[in-house]
Amino acid sequence: MSGAKIIPFAPRAGLRFGVYMGGVSEAHHEMASGKPDVPEEINRVLDILQGDKQFLVRTYLGYTGTEEDTELIDMPSMPDLARYTWRGRKLDLVLSNWDRRGNMAGWVEFIENVIARYGPYIGCLQICEEPNLYEYPGDGRFGFAVENVLVGVKVARQALKHRALSGNVGFNAVPCSDPNDGFWRQLAERADHSFVNCLDYVGLNFYPDVAIPLVGEMPCEVKKTLTEFRERTLRQAGIPGSVPIHICENGWPTGPYRYYTRQADLIEQMVQTAYELRSQLNITHYELFSLRDADTANPDPNHQFGILRDDYSPKPAFETYKRLIAELGA
Numbered sequence: 205m206s207g208a209k210i211i212p213f214a215p216r217a218g219l220r221f222g223v224y225m226g227g228v229s230e231a232h233h234e235m236a237s238g239k240p241d242v243p244e245e246i247n248r249v250l251d252i253l254q255g256d257k258q259f260l261v262r263t264y265l266g267y268t269g270t271e272e273d274t275e276l277i278d279m280p281s282m283p284d285l286a287r288y289t290w291r292g293r294k295l296d297l298v299l300s301n302w303d304r305r306g307n308m309a310g311w312v313e314f315i316e317n318v319i320a321r322y323g324p325y326i327g328c329l330q331i332c333e334e335p336n337l338y339e340y341p342g343d344g345r346f347g348f349a350v351e352n353v354l355v356g357v358k359v360a361r362q363a364l365k366h367r368a369l370s371g372n373v374g375f376n377a378v379p380c381s382d383p384n385d386g387f388w389r390q391l392a393e394r395a396d397h398s399f400v401n402c403l404d405y406v407g408l409n410f411y412p413d414v415a416i417p418l419v420g421e422m423p424c425e426v427k428k429t430l431t432e433f434r435e436r437t438l439r440q441a442g443i444p445g446s447v448p449i450h451i452c453e454n455g456w457p458t459g460p461y462r463y464y465t466r467q468a469d470l471i472e473q474m475v476q477t478a479y480e481l482r483s484q485l486n487i488t489h490y491e492l493f494s495l496r497d498a499d500t501a502n503p504d505p506n507h508q509f510g511i512l513r514d515d516y517s518p519k520p521a522f523e524t525y526k527r528l529i530a531e532l533g534a
Contacts (some may be wrong), residue, residue, distance in 0.1 A: 218293070218534040219479055221251065222260025222296055222491035223525075224453065225288060227498040227510060229479055238499030238507065238514050243287060245261075245516040249495065253526050254291060257533035260327050261288045262296040262452070262491050267314045269303030276312045276317050288323050294327025294371075298453070298493060299356070300341075303331055306348040310492040312359050319371075322425040326371035329364070329451065330407060331356035336377045336387035362400035376407030376452050378431045379429050380437055385456045392441045405488070406443060407452035408433050414457065414505070422470050450489035451478055458497075458519065459505035468521040471511070475528045492525060 225246050225307045228237050250261065263285065267273045285295060299318060301311060319326070334342035335349035343349050353375045360373045380388060412418055419425070434449060456462075456470045471492065478490050497511035511521040 212507075218257075218532050219251075219475075219482060219490045220258050220260065220488060221261055221529045221532075222489065223250075224262040224494040225250070227494060227496045227514060233393070236442065238497065238502070242516065246495065247288060247290060249289065249512060249516060249518075249522075250293065251291060253522075253529060254293065255449050255530050256534075257527070257529055259291075259293045259529075259533075260489070260491060261289075262298065262493075263299060264298040265318065266300045266302060267311060269305050269307045271310070271526075274314045274317065276321060276444065282321050285322055287326045295322065295325050296328040296330065297322060297326050298330040298333050298376075298452075298523075301348070301352045301356075302346065303348070305348055306346075306351070308348075308351065308355060311352060311356065313363075315359050315435070316363050319360065319367065319369070323364065323367055323369045323371065324522075328372045328405070328450065328505070329360050329435040331360055331373065331375045334376065334378050334409060336380055336385060340436050342378070342385055349387055350394060353391070354394060357399060357513070358402050366478055372404035373435050373456075374405035374407055374450065376405060376450070377410055377433075377437070378409050379433060381432075382442065383436075389533045395442055400443065401425065403447055404432060405448045405450045406438060407450040409453035409493075410451075411453070411455060411493075412474070422473040423477045426474050427481060430478065430481055430485055430487065439524065445486055448486050448488040451487065451492040452489075452491055454490070455493040455509050457505035457509040459508050460503050462505055464519045464521070467511070467519065468524040471521050472524050473530065475525075475532065479532045516526055 251311055265279055314522055332343045332353050333350060335344050338344045357375060359375055364371050410429050412422060454474055456467050458467050475490060478487055481487055494509045495509045496512040496516060497514045499507040500513040503530055511519055511525055
C-alpha cells in the first residue's frame with residue numbers, strides 16, 4: 205500500500221489512561237519476577253489512580269502453538285481477570301505469539317477462544333507483542349510475525365463483531381530507525397485495505413533513558429520518537445493518519461542513581477508531551493509500565509519499573525500519575 209498523507213485532527217478532550225497491573229518485566233533475556241500479585245491491593249490502588257476517568261488495565265497472554273494454549277488451559281479464568289474491571293475499567297489484553305512452527309489454525313482458534321472467554325471485559329485487544337523486535341522478548345524472533353498480525357487483526361475484528369462486542373483491535377511495535385526493516389517492509393507489501401479497515405489503532409512501546417542513555421531533554425526525545433513513528437514508520441507502511449496511536453508501554457525505572465523524584469519528574473514530562481501531541485499525531489491512549497516493582501530490593505532497574513514498591517506502598521510517581529490522569533484524562 206502507498207503511504208497516506210497525515211490529516212489534521214480536531215483537539216481532543218484528553219487521553220485515555222491505563223497501567224500494566226503487574227510487576228513482571230523483561231530483564232537480561234529473562235523475566236524479572238518477585239512477589240506474587242495481590243489482587244485486593246491491585247484493585248485498591250487502581251481505584252485511587254482511576255478517579256472518575258476511563259481506565260485500562262494492561263495484561264498479557266501468550267500463545268506458543270500448543271493445544272493447551274489454544275484451549276486456554278492454565279490461563280486465567282474469566283473471573284480472575286474480570287475482577288480488575290470494577291468501576292467500569294476495561295482490559296487492554298495483549299496476545300503474544302511465540303509459536304516457532306507457524307500454526308495459523310491454532311492461532312486463529314486461540315484468538316477466538318480468548319474473545320469468547322474475556323470479550324465483554326476487553327477494551328483493547330492487541331495482536332502480537334513487539335512483532336518488530338527480533339530479540340527476547342519480542343514476537344519478531346519468530347518467522348511468522350507479519351502473518352500473525354495480518355491474520356490475527358482480521359480474525360479478532362470478526363470475532364468481536366460476531367459477538368456484538370465493541371473492543372478495539374490493533375497491534376504494536378517498538379521504535380525503528382531502519383527504513384528497510386523487514387517487518388515494516390513486509391507489512392507494507394502485504395497489507396490491504398481490508399486489513400486497515402479492521403485496524404482500530406497501532407501501539408508503540410518505548411522507554412527513553414532505559415536501554416540507551418537519554419541525550420538532551422526528555423520532551424524532545426518523546427516528541428522525536430512519536431513523530432517519527434507517525435510520519436515515517438506508519439506512513440511508509442501505508443497506515444493512514446486516521447488510525448490512532450496508543451502509547452502502550454512507557455516508563456522509567458528506579459534503582460541506584462535513578463532516584464524516585466527523578467522518576468516522578470520524567471513520567472510527568474513524558475505524559476505531558478504525549479498530551480500536547482495528541483491532536484497533531486492522533487494519539488488517544490497512554491499506558492504506564494508499570495504499577496509496581498517486581499522486586500524493590502533488587503538493584504537492577506529492570507526490577508523497579510513500578511510507581512509502587514513491591515509491597516504496594518507508593519513512590520512519588522504514584523501521586524504524579526494520579527494527578528495527570530485527573531487533569532488530562534478522558
